Amino acid sequence: MDIRIQxxxxxxxxxxxxxxxxxDIRSGELIALLGPSGSGKTTLLRLIAGLEFPSAGRIHFGDxxxxxxxxxxxxxxxxxxxxxxxxxxxxxxxIGFGLRIRPRGSRPSRRDIRRRASxxxxxxxxxxxxxxxxxxxxxxxxxxxxxxRALAIEPKVLLLDExxxxxxxxxxxxxxxxLRELHDRTGHTTVFVTHDQEEAMELADRVVxxxxxxxxxxxxxxxxxxxxxxxxxFSFIGASSTLPVVVTKGTVTLDGQPxxxxxxxxxxxxxxxxxxxxxxxxVAGGDGAITGTVTAARRSAGSRLVEIAVGTxxxxxxxxLPAETSVVIGQTIAVSPRRWQIYGTGVGPGRSA
Amino acid sequence: MATAAxxxxxxxxxxxxxxxxxxxxLAYLSLIVLIPLAALIVRSAGLGWTEFWRLATDQRTLSxxxxxxGASVIAAAINTVFGMIxxxxxxxxxxxxxxxxxxxxxxxxxxxxxxAGIALTALYAPNGWIGQWATPLGLxxxxxxxxxxxxxxxxxxxxxxxxxxxxxxxIDTQYEEAAATLGAGRLQAVISTVLPSLLPALMTGFAxxxxxxxxxxxxxxxxxxxxxxxxxxxxxxxxxxxxEFNYAGATAVAALMLAISFAMLLVIxxxxxxxxxxxxxxx
Numbered sequence: 132m133d134i135r136i137q138x139x140x141x142x143x144x145x146x147x148x149x150x151x152x153x154x155d156i157r158s159g160e161l162i163a164l165l166g167p168s169g170s171g172k173t174t175l176l177r178l179i180a181g182l183e184f185p186s187a188g189r190i191h192f193g194d195x196x197x198x199x200x201x202x203x204x205x206x207x208x209x210x211x212x213x214x215x216x217x218x219x220x221x222x223x224x225x226i227g228f229g230l231r232i233r234p235r236g237s238r239p240s241r242r243d244i245r246r247r248a249s250x251x252x253x254x255x256x257x258x259x260x261x262x263x264x265x266x267x268x269x270x271x272x273x274x275x276x277x278x279x280r281a282l283a284i285e286p287k288v289l290l291l292d293e294x295x296x297x298x299x300x301x302x303x304x305x306x307x308x309x310l311r312e313l314h315d316r317t318g319h320t321t322v323f324v325t326h327d328q329e330e331a332m333e334l335a336d337r338v339v340x341x342x343x344x345x346x347x348x349x350x351x352x353x354x355x356x357x358x359x360x361x362x363x364x365f366s367f368i369g370a371s372s373t374l375p376v377v378v379t380k381g382t383v384t385l386d387g388q389p390x391x392x393x394x395x396x397x398x399x400x401x402x403x404x405x406x407x408x409x410x411x412x413x414v415a416g417g418d419g420a421i422t423g424t425v426t427a428a429r430r431s432a433g434s435r436l437v438e439i440a441v442g443t444x445x446x447x448x449x450x451x452l453p454a455e456t457s458v459v460i461g462q463t464i465a466v467s468p469r470r471w472q473i474y475g476t477g478v479g480p481g482r483s484a
Numbered sequence: 485m486a487t488a489a490x491x492x493x494x495x496x497x498x499x500x501x502x503x504x505x506x507x508x509x510l511a512y513l514s515l516i517v518l519i520p521l522a523a524l525i526v527r528s529a530g531l532g533w534t535e536f537w538r539l540a541t542d543q544r545t546l547s548x549x550x551x552x553x554g555a556s557v558i559a560a561a562i563n564t565v566f567g568m569i570x571x572x573x574x575x576x577x578x579x580x581x582x583x584x585x586x587x588x589x590x591x592x593x594x595x596x597x598x599x600a601g602i603a604l605t606a607l608y609a610p611n612g613w614i615g616q617w618a619t620p621l622g623l624x625x626x627x628x629x630x631x632x633x634x635x636x637x638x639x640x641x642x643x644x645x646x647x648x649x650x651x652x653x654x655i656d657t658q659y660e661e662a663a664a665t666l667g668a669g670r671l672q673a674v675i676s677t678v679l680p681s682l683l684p685a686l687m688t689g690f691a692x693x694x695x696x697x698x699x700x701x702x703x704x705x706x707x708x709x710x711x712x713x714x715x716x717x718x719x720x721x722x723x724x725x726x727x728e729f730n731y732a733g734a735t736a737v738a739a740l741m742l743a744i745s746f747a748m749l750l751v752i753x754x755x756x757x758x759x760x761x762x763x764x765x766x767x
Binding site: 180182202203206207208209211213215216217218219228229232233280281283284 | 656658659661662663664665666667668669672676677680681
């Protein structure tokens, strides 16, 4: 089902958590809400669920206005960050909870509930664990039980709050792939919150990057990575370095030295040059290159990470060079960016063609 | 065998000083609790079985014990329900004056119980503020078992609140929210998720309130009227026997109270251990 979020604003005790957020989620889509803590991503997820109500704005589920509907009426599957499994119930009772508490008229029979629970356990690959208590399961298993419990009520939308946050790296990777498969198989419209960009990029059809209660950019992994809409997105996604530059009549200068970077469409004035470590290459030097002194170098897997201090103000710049490049601390090095992005103050981005 | 048994207690531990700590605990417990209680038992054992039985089955003794334990169970039950509601409000809501309400809860602890008894009597006596409205309805509160229950409810109020409060604070609202997303109504969510976790704390609170009520003396004697066989509580009967220099009678009542209290607390503890296993709070 489509979800349309229109101009949502949310304040907690006058403290704004979301400012005028709008987002269209298409039916069957897998969406990631990505941002640092305090960016409002969990608040947005809870608003969709009906666990919070917006201070202003509307939320539509399909053609229906769900803004005033209670969490019970919205019929969403919600997986909590720490799973919130009922400790005093077995796995089967946890999964069957949503069916067992229905009013007598719409409640399936005991046997149907039991059958549904074991079907769902098969789906999440935990067959045979019906009788266990949550305390007897590993983190990854609890996560999957929480998911099965959320799916038991046949929700229209599946919402997951930091679904892999509390798991170790290996389990997280496995579950990530598994969740993607499950989504492709069941086709639920799914929204999940994460602060892990790798997770968001790998898993989601579209990523919503949020910061300080606002949506910075909505797009596919390619769009977000290759075409970041704001300085925040550029620096939040992937590694990056910045250099303060000045734009004068389409020429970009660093410490008064012109750089071989075109900025014809940018207005004059101070601006910030954004660079990625792996998009910088060592050049022979001379005009237009960024020159600096090596302050640190370390080997990391297939590449060499080099830090240089640029110009008189010794701006910090990171380079990711091929491992065979040998550098000496104190050596002068000249680099040229293959790709870059310039953000002026209060104006849109200029970028490498 | 002896060394094997000993070595089980002497496993290497990161917390040293087990022997010393246990020795101190036992010595302290003996001095403060066990020796006085043992003296009581020795004293009543000296009565001989027939004599003890005669004193224990005395009509006045039996009705005093019945009133003491009956009223205490009722008072503890009332406090379990309302204490939980009070704790809930204090933990879950933020309202002006919350700190003051929180402080008021402890007042029954701090107030000399005789003062409480006199105040309650003044309120509930047939010409008191509340009593004058109850009398026309044919309800006599002071000088009846109802008065005893009210006094005991007053003095044992803090126990349930103070045992439930910290446990409730630890219970994350995510469980209720999870129940709500699965379609549970508010009350349904609380009953199915919060209550099972609160059960051990509720029982501890109930046991403490019960123990306090059984031993209560000061506040009750003013409001009860102390009519033998009707509103005379067991602790008062003990005092009366002592004043009559009837030490044997006093020890018999005391030993019975001790035995019943111990049995009740043991049963509550067993239920609690079972429910902890069953509902696994904190596991």
